Structure formats: C-alpha cells, structure tokens
Amino acid sequence: MSLPPTLSLCFRISPTRASSPQLSSRDRSLPPLRGGENKPMNEHVTVATPAPATPSCARAPMGLLMELTHRCPLQCPYCSNPLEMDKPNIELSTAEWQDVLRQAAELGILQIHLSGGEPTARRDLEEIVKTAAEAGLYSNLITAGVLLTRERLQKLAENGLDHVQLSIQDADAENADRIAAYKGGLLKKREVGAWVKELGLPLTVNAPLHRQNIENLPKIIDLALELGAGRLEVAHIQYYAWALKNRAALMPTRAQFMRTVEIVEEARERLKGILVFDFVVPDYYAKYPKPCMGGWGSGIMNITPSGKVLPCHAAESLPGLEFDNVKTRRLADIWLNGPAFQKFRGTDWMKEPCRSCDRREIDFGGCRCQAFALTGDATNTDPACSLSSLHAEWVKVADIESAKPAPEFVYRRIGGDKPKRETA
Structure with a gap:
C-alpha cells in the first residue's frame, strides 16, 4: 500500500459522544489504546486486521494520546517517557490544549487519552476535561492516582470525564512501594478505585508485569475485581527508553511468561462478562512483532507536553525525523501531510523480508523504534519477528538475562539511580 505525498480525509466522523457503539452512554467502557482483543493467546501475538489500501485519502485517527506533562511523583524503572523529558516551562498552555481538543474533534477523532507523566499534576486538568466534553470527545484519564483527591475526581466527573485508567505496580503493598x-x-490507589466506583465512572486497571511482580498476577486479578474494574490490562513490560536500562532487572523467564498466558486464559474464561482482559506480551517471547500503534500513522496521534506531534510514543528516538508542533501547524495538516507521519505510513518503505511478507499489513514490520534501537536501521525488520536475521540473538538475550539474579533497579529520577522516598 502506497499513499501519495498529499492526502485528504476519506470521511469525517461526527464527533458525537455516542456515535460509536463502543462509546455509547449505556456502556462507557473504553477500548484499549494499543489493542488487546479477547482471543486465544496460543500464538502470543497481538493481531490487527489489515486495512484496505486507499490510493488517495487517509482515515481520521480514532485516538489522540495527550501527554499533558512529564512530571510524575513515581520513579518507575520501566517509565515509558522519553529519555529527554519536556520541562514544565515549555508545556502547552491551557488555551493551547483546548485548541488541540477542538481541532481533534474537527478531524474526526473520537477518543482522547489524558496521560503524562502524571496528568493530575496539571492544575488545569478540569478545564481540559470540560473542553473535551464540550467538543464531543470521549475522555480517558490515565493516572497513577496518588495525587488525586475525591473532591478533584468528582469535579473531573462533573466536567465530563468518561473513564479512568489506574496503574498499579503490584497487589503487594511493600513490593509496589x-x-x-x-x-x-x-x-492510595485503593482509595482512588473506591472513589471511581462511587462516582459511577468505568475503570480500567493497568498492571505492568515483569519478573519482580509476575508471581502475584492472580492477586493482581483479584485486586482489579475488588476495585470494580471492568477491564484489566496485563501488560508485560515493553523494553524501550528507560525500561531498556532495566531490562535485566525486569525480564521474566520464558516459563514465567507462559504461566501468565495460562493464568489470563483461565481468568478470562472464568470472569467472562465481569472483567475484560487485554494481554500485552513481551516482544522477546513473541513469534511475530506487534503492529506499532496499529500501523504507523494509521490510527493514533501522540502529542508531547511541548506540543510536538508524533506517530507513536517513542518516535523521538528515531534520528532524522521532523516533528511538527501544534503551535505552528494544524492538527489535520500534520496528520495528512506531516513528514514524520509519511515516513513509515503504508508499505513502500519496507525492505525484505517485510516487503513480500503476507503479514506486511498486519504487523507492518513491527516497531520502527525498536528496529532502530537494536539494529541501527529503522527500516529493518523488528528483531521481535521470527523472520528477522537477528531474532535468535534477540531471544538469547532474554534467556540469558532472565536466568541471572535481578540487578538493582535504576530508578527514573533526575540526579541519580537511588530511589527518593515520598509519602502519598
């Protein structure tokens, strides 16, 4: 599939909050941002349905990930924020974010995901949520919860917040700390979960999984049920950015991973109709790579705290890409014609074995950022793919590191690698 340099939108989706069956007022649970369909996991790969080729137009993105800030009180060793984080003094203003939301609705975007860092560190979050509701956008707050009060959460709900996604580190309090x-x-997260339930907001629990909490997966599932979550994302760590620094401390063994497959499959069947499971596998144990954001520049936009618009969360790690900013270019124009979005959109950029692969419009050759980080060339096949010449070496790294004792965490904070303890 090849897309021309200048595109137009195939259609414009009406930005009505109930226009999508998934987002109706009766069932306000939020589809996952990355995918994670309810299906057997015997191949351990996230499957995407290939989109038909379109010669002269592009579909509007369904979702917009808004990184409101990179500020965060936690110091997680798998932090997904870029190595070079945006400082608070260059964050977009309230008015600029509000303008982004209105542009998003005009473009046909349905869902906005308010993320960070910790989005509740922004004092204007209520205003941002209100503007999203006024624009007809379905809003999802992705939060660690530790900065929230009940009063503030209630105000967010009153202003139109649709959904809360709460991250947890473990079901064991000491290990979570x-x-x-x-x-x-x-x-604190238990308190926040109770408030979400009291206020009638749908809740997703996000549980990043790794070798230092993996044995507690059954308890994590129980915790999600206790909190009243409608969806649980069991997300094995993806080893980019800061997580790559801690790969040896986080990588589970293959046996541990396979056990999580069994646990999730059993729980998915047992809790059908009660709890929806999204399961994200570690790339190192996958047969095929996951499709980056469902295909580069095809479904999701990402805006950094300073206003740069990215095709994926980690795209800034790729050298030579030019990223437009919402301060100087309209969102629709960036989506359709921005050079970063054009770079790996479609399939013409692919080399072998991707170019002739039957899965080229299913997984799109995998993650471009991971391909660059591990091979030095963003156009190479993602080593997570079994067809990559580097796949065997890639798997060997996981086997070796997971078999050794886990080293100490390198915590995500400025000024050193030892944790600075804070009180919730």
Whole structure:
C-alpha cells in the first residue's frame, strides 16, 4: 500500500459522544489504546486486521494520546517517557490544549487519552476535561492516582470525564512501594478505585508485569475485581527508553511468561462478562512483532507536553525525523501531510523480508523504534519477528538475562539511580 505525498480525509466522523457503539452512554467502557482483543493467546501475538489500501485519502485517527506533562511523583524503572523529558516551562498552555481538543474533534477523532507523566499534576486538568466534553470527545484519564483527591475526581466527573485508567505496580503493598519508589502508593490507589466506583465512572486497571511482580498476577486479578474494574490490562513490560536500562532487572523467564498466558486464559474464561482482559506480551517471547500503534500513522496521534506531534510514543528516538508542533501547524495538516507521519505510513518503505511478507499489513514490520534501537536501521525488520536475521540473538538475550539474579533497579529520577522516598 502506497499513499501519495498529499492526502485528504476519506470521511469525517461526527464527533458525537455516542456515535460509536463502543462509546455509547449505556456502556462507557473504553477500548484499549494499543489493542488487546479477547482471543486465544496460543500464538502470543497481538493481531490487527489489515486495512484496505486507499490510493488517495487517509482515515481520521480514532485516538489522540495527550501527554499533558512529564512530571510524575513515581520513579518507575520501566517509565515509558522519553529519555529527554519536556520541562514544565515549555508545556502547552491551557488555551493551547483546548485548541488541540477542538481541532481533534474537527478531524474526526473520537477518543482522547489524558496521560503524562502524571496528568493530575496539571492544575488545569478540569478545564481540559470540560473542553473535551464540550467538543464531543470521549475522555480517558490515565493516572497513577496518588495525587488525586475525591473532591478533584468528582469535579473531573462533573466536567465530563468518561473513564479512568489506574496503574498499579503490584497487589503487594511493600513490593509496589519498592517498584515505584513511592511509599503508601497502593493504599492510595485503593482509595482512588473506591472513589471511581462511587462516582459511577468505568475503570480500567493497568498492571505492568515483569519478573519482580509476575508471581502475584492472580492477586493482581483479584485486586482489579475488588476495585470494580471492568477491564484489566496485563501488560508485560515493553523494553524501550528507560525500561531498556532495566531490562535485566525486569525480564521474566520464558516459563514465567507462559504461566501468565495460562493464568489470563483461565481468568478470562472464568470472569467472562465481569472483567475484560487485554494481554500485552513481551516482544522477546513473541513469534511475530506487534503492529506499532496499529500501523504507523494509521490510527493514533501522540502529542508531547511541548506540543510536538508524533506517530507513536517513542518516535523521538528515531534520528532524522521532523516533528511538527501544534503551535505552528494544524492538527489535520500534520496528520495528512506531516513528514514524520509519511515516513513509515503504508508499505513502500519496507525492505525484505517485510516487503513480500503476507503479514506486511498486519504487523507492518513491527516497531520502527525498536528496529532502530537494536539494529541501527529503522527500516529493518523488528528483531521481535521470527523472520528477522537477528531474532535468535534477540531471544538469547532474554534467556540469558532472565536466568541471572535481578540487578538493582535504576530508578527514573533526575540526579541519580537511588530511589527518593515520598509519602502519598
């Protein structure tokens, strides 16, 4: 599939909040941002349905990930923020974010995901949520929860917040504190979960999984049920950015991973109609790579705190890409014609074995950022793919590192690698 340099939108989706069956007022649970269909996991790969080729137009993105800030009180060793984070003094203003939301609705975007860092560190979050509701956008707050109060959450709900996604580090309080380097975090998250339930908001629990909490997966599932979550994302760590620094401390063994497959499959069947599971596998144990954001520049846009618009969360790690900013270019124009979005959109950029592969419009050759980080060339096949010449070496790394004792975490904070303890 090849897309021409200048595109137009195939259609414009009406930005009505109930226009999508998934987002109706009766069932306000949020589809996952990355995908994670309810299906057997015997191949351990996220499957995407290939989109038909379109010669002269592009579909509007369904989702917009808004990184409101990179500020965060936690120090997680798998932090997904870029190595070079945006400072608070260059963050977009309230008015600029509000303009982004209105542009998103005009473009046909349906969902906005308010993320960070920790989005509740922004004092204007209520205003941003209100503008999203006024624009007809379905809003999802992705939060660690530790900065929230009940009063503030109620105000967010009153202003139109549709959904809360709450991250947890473990179901064991002591280990959760150790992982996040934040004392009392799990207790606070339990409080937030109770408030979400009281206010009638749908809740997704996000549980990043790794070798230092993986044995507690059954307890994590129980915790999600206790909190009243409608969806649980069991997300094995993806080893980009800061997580790559901690790969040896986080990588589970293959046996541990396979056990999580069994646990999730059993729980998915047992809790059918009660709890929806999204399961994200570690690339190192996958047969095929996951499609980057469902295909580069095809479904999701990402805006950094300073206003740069990215095709994927980690795209800034690729050298030579030019990223437009919402301060100087309209969102629709960036989506359709921005050079970063054009770079790996479609399939013409592919080399072998991707170019002739039957899966080229299913997984799109895998993650471009991972391909660059591990091979030095963003156009190479993602080593997560079994067809990559580097796949065997890639798997060997996981086997070796997971078999050794876990080293100490390198925590995500400015000024050193030892945790600074804070009180919730």
